[in-house]
Amino acid sequence: MFKWFGIVSHVPHTKVAAFAEHLREGRIMASRCRACGHRSFPPRADCEACLSGDFELVETGGRCTLLSWTRISAAPSGFEPLAPYTLGLVDLEEGGRALAPLGGALDEGALAIGMPLRLVPRLHEDREDIKVDYTLEPATSGGGGRP
Amino acid sequence: MSRVGIVGIGHTAFGRRGDATVQEIACEAFRDALADAGLERDAIDATVIGSVPEYHKQRSLAGVVQEYLGLNPKPTWLTEVACASGSAAIRTAWMAIRAGVHDVVAVIGCQKMTELSTAQILALMGRVGEVQWESNFGTTFPGYYALFARRHMHEYGTTREQLTAVAVKNHFYGAKNPLAMFRKEVAAEKAAASEAVASPFNVYDCCANADGAACVILAREDRAKAVRKPPVWLAGLGCATASMSVLRRPTLTGLPSAERAAAEAYAMAGIGPERVRVADVHDCFTIAEVMAYEDLGFCRRGEGGRFVAEKRSYIGGSTPVNVDGGLKAKGHPIGATGVSMTCEIVKQLRGDAGERQVPGADIGLTHNVGGIGQYCFVQVLARDA
Numbered sequence: 001m002f003k004w005f006g007i008v009s010h011v012p013h014t015k016v017a018a019f020a021e022h023l024r025e026g027r028i029m030a031s032r033c034r035a036c037g038h039r040s041f042p043p044r045a046d047c048e049a050c051l052s053g054d055f056e057l058v059e060t061g062g063r064c065t066l067l068s069w070t071r072i073s074a075a076p077s078g079f080e081p082l083a084p085y086t087l088g089l090v091d092l093e094e095g096g097r098a099l100a101p102l103g104g105a106l107d108e109g110a111l112a113i114g115m116p117l118r119l120v121p122r123l124h125e126d127r128e129d130i131k132v133d134y135t136l137e138p139a140t141s142g143g144g145g146r147p
Numbered sequence: 148m149s150r151v152g153i154v155g156i157g158h159t160a161f162g163r164r165g166d167a168t169v170q171e172i173a174c175e176a177f178r179d180a181l182a183d184a185g186l187e188r189d190a191i192d193a194t195v196i197g198s199v200p201e202y203h204k205q206r207s208l209a210g211v212v213q214e215y216l217g218l219n220p221k222p223t224w225l226t227e228v229a230c231a232s233g234s235a236a237i238r239t240a241w242m243a244i245r246a247g248v249h250d251v252v253a254v255i256g257c258q259k260m261t262e263l264s265t266a267q268i269l270a271l272m273g274r275v276g277e278v279q280w281e282s283n284f285g286t287t288f289p290g291y292y293a294l295f296a297r298r299h300m301h302e303y304g305t306t307r308e309q310l311t312a313v314a315v316k317n318h319f320y321g322a323k324n325p326l327a328m329f330r331k332e333v334a335a336e337k338a339a340a341s342e343a344v345a346s347p348f349n350v351y352d353c354c355a356n357a358d359g360a361a362c363v364i365l366a367r368e369d370r371a372k373a374v375r376k377p378p379v380w381l382a383g384l385g386c387a388t389a390s391m392s393v394l395r396r397p398t399l400t401g402l403p404s405a406e407r408a409a410a411e412a413y414a415m416a417g418i419g420p421e422r423v424r425v426a427d428v429h430d431c432f433t434i435a436e437v438m439a440y441e442d443l444g445f446c447r448r449g450e451g452g453r454f455v456a457e458k459r460s461y462i463g464g465s466t467p468v469n470v471d472g473g474l475k476a477k478g479h480p481i482g483a484t485g486v487s488m489t490c491e492i493v494k495q496l497r498g499d500a501g502e503r504q505v506p507g508a509d510i511g512l513t514h515n516v517g518g519i520g521q522y523c524f525v526q527v528l529a530r531d532a
Binding site: 007009011071073076082085097114 | 293
């Protein structure tokens with residue numbers, strides 16, 4: 001149910017849709033190519049190294065490093081009620097990169113490029129449809145998923 | 148192989164055009180380009196339209212423009228690579244002429260963006276990022292370049308003041324361009340104090356959505372030499388891509404597509420960046436111009452901020468850049484922008500740029516970026532000595 005993933009969903013259907021179900025259970029998944037072993041995050045059905053379509057999802061940790069961030073004041077349509085909000089770009093320790101909103105436990109003023117953070121799965125039962133996503137939290141924070 | 152020359156240019160004023168449809172705006176630029184070349188409409192073998200269709204109610208724009216210009220049954224087609232659609236149109240026209248398929252081709256970049264609201268445009272443009280893993284969190288086009296800017300500031304010590312210096316320069320020249328959307332200078336203090344958009348950017352770091360059209364007429368060498376003004380030659384073209392997703396970029400402080408496209412264009416023209424006398428680069432955001440100086444080799448990696456702060460991209464500096472106001476002050480009707488850049492460099496190489504003229508300009512360059520660098524087209528233009 002990939003339409004669960006994100007604050008809005010533009011693409012409800014994908015071959016890696018199980019990612020969202022894992023995220024709901026608190027696991028962040030990368031893809032691993034069964035032909036050559038190459039890992040990708042975000043996950044992809046078709047290996048970027050060898051183009052094989054034979055893949056599996058494997059759990060990856062949320063430990064990450066902040067590459068850059070921006071506080072968005074001029075929001076696109078659909079996001080106006082959330083503005084201003086901060087998006088961070090992080091490199092995951094186990095490979096790959098993610099873009100995610102800053103969670104409530106982090107203050108923008110405390111951000112510094114290169115600081116360790118954690119990508120933490122979130123289930124939002126308060127929203128109309130079931131929604132899952134992840135947020136950036138302090139490296140020391142608890143929450144779902146492997147550290 | 149025969150060279151391809153630019154024999155005519157036409158360019159509408161950029162800005163809000165509540166008075167005209169997109170094909171009416173396109174017609175203004177086309178009519179001016181024909182007159183500039185001294186050609187009749189019958190001389191045009193084909194047209195290529197550069198435009199981004201999502202902004203228009205009209206679907207399949209090439210057809211409606213072709214009809215409105217009275218060019219049926221001559222061929223036409225549309226090119227779309229986001230904000231680089233205009234340069235992509237020029238490239239395909241150049242390819243058609245080089246392939247011997249057509250002799251004289253009109254390229255029209257045209258866009259009417261103001262049919263949509265700013266929030267709708269922000270949403271559309273944010274989706275030029277990857278929609279599966281990024282746009283679903285509310286990314287915006289300025290937001291992406293803001294990520295680049297903060298990283299550039301971190302890695303190279305580029306300052307907030309240096310970013311503002313790009314806006315100040317481009318407004319300085321926009322004030323001198325009768326076709327620019329914003330024809331007024333801006334003080335650094337005012338630019339720095341403007342409304343926040345996506346940190347570290349405020350309003351004056353961002354170009355404006357606009358309506359407008361530009362047209363260039365390309366011709367095979369023998370036909371080009373027969374028109375009344377000396378042609379400006381497409382001496383080198385380069386084109387390259389980079390990942391759609393910011394999650395798969397090898398660097399956040401430059402555009403790999405721009406570096407590669409520039410290397411190709413320089414190699415084809417047989418020159419290096421030091422020979423470029425004037426350039427129009429894709430300053431959709433202030434940091435984009437700073438990165439362009441570096442990607443194009445006008446200065447070393449990391450020195451782009453100082454390059455503009457020391458006025459080396461002003462007329463009189465080592466490489467004058469965006470002396471037409473750039474996207475920042477001239478406005479950015481996205482499909483028209485690449486063609487507008489080529490028009491400006493043709494004016495410069497003809498010596499027709501008025502008070503913005505770079506003395507003795509004989510070689511110029513355009514750098515037109517699609518999206519956040521997913522696509523980049525670079526042209527080296529030259530006149531005969």
